Amino acid sequence: MHCPICHANDTKVIDSRLMPEGVSVRRRRKCESCDNRFTTYEKIQIQMPAVVKHDGRRESYNREKILCGLKKACQKRPISTEDLDKLMERVERHMLEHYPKEVKTHIIGELTMKELLYLDPVAYTRFASFYWDYNDIEGFVSSLLKNLTASKGVEREQLQQ
Numbered sequence: 001m002h003c004p005i006c007h008a009n010d011t012k013v014i015d016s017r018l019m020p021e022g023v024s025v026r027r028r029r030k031c032e033s034c035d036n037r038f039t040t041y042e043k044i045q046i047q048m049p050a051v052v053k054h055d056g057r058r059e060s061y062n063r064e065k066i067l068c069g070l071k072k073a074c075q076k077r078p079i080s081t082e083d084l085d086k087l088m089e090r091v092e093r094h095m096l097e098h099y100p101k102e103v104k105t106h107i108i109g110e111l112t113m114k115e116l117l118y119l120d121p122v123a124y125t126r127f128a129s130f131y132w133d134y135n136d137i138e139g140f141v142s143s144l145l146k147n148l149t150a151s152k153g154v155e156r157e158q159l160q161q
Ligand SMILES: [Zn+2]
Pocket: 003, 004, 005, 006, 007, 008, 031, 032, 033, 034, 035, 036
């Protein structure tokens, strides 16, 4: 990285910080020649895990595909595009952390629905029943029950406080 002031080659990173959205790193750099300090924002190349479908076939991860179902489920609900973008960021961060190489479709569905449940229960039910292609009704019903029970637990905890 060249110094923007004296154009020297030798700059030193003195601080690195991952930005809250998790897609860029803010770096404080110091020029060894002129002692000036400057900041760079560098995009991180993120490799999303491969998506493993029910029949074992793999496909590349496609955020738009999930967002499309989410938007339909959220029609006429008080949820903004920004809310959904943030939701997807949380889901993706979790995927990268826990399933960096490959992730099964039902895991993505569960993560997405869990987030949606906290955002809007009506949209959650719509998404779960119409827009998430489960191909597995048993898994769907059990995760629906599990998530509903979990959310009731949260409400109860909040009431007690
Ligand atoms: Zn310099």
